[in-house]
Amino acid sequence: xxxxxxxxxxxxxxxxxxxxxxxxxxxxxxxxxxxxxxxxxxxxxxxxxxxxxxxxxxxxxxxxxxxxxxxxxxxxxxxxxxxxxxxxxxxxxxxxxxxxxxxxxxxxxxxxxxxxxxxxxxxxxxxxxxxxxxxx
Numbered sequence: 001x002x003x004x005x006x007x008x009x010x011x012x013x014x015x016x017x018x019x020x021x022x023x024x025x026x027x028x029x030x031x032x033x034x035x036x037x038x039x040x041x042x043x044x045x046x047x048x049x050x051x052x053x054x055x056x057x058x059x060x061x062x063x064x065x066x067x068x069x070x071x072x073x074x075x076x077x078x079x080x081x082x083x084x085x086x087x088x089x090x091x092x093x094x095x096x097x098x099x100x101x102x103x104x105x106x107x108x109x110x111x112x113x114x115x116x117x118x119x120x121x122x123x124x125x126x127x128x129x130x131x132x133x134x135x136x
Contacts, residue, residue: 037071
């Protein structure tokens, strides 16, 4: 049986543009206050404009990871992938055959505290608030 967790990467081996980005579900029907338990942690390189840097992503694909948290559930781990046509998605490592979740216009989105980003999860769009962005 294959372990779903990716192998470790030393943070010191990555360029200084790499960030840990924490996003949480924003207000939506059924979650009038949002939900901190519905969240993602994204490890990705950001440019000076706070957008994902595709050149650094290409050079360090294995390091661009995500963790998906849900209440009362096990975290799912995967990678940030750049798809044909320029869209970004979360590709999971689990054996549960989870479909990729696609970031809506992630190439144009700023990943800065207080900004909002949208993710298509299972055919339904959800909005997330960027809670924190920190250096590794």
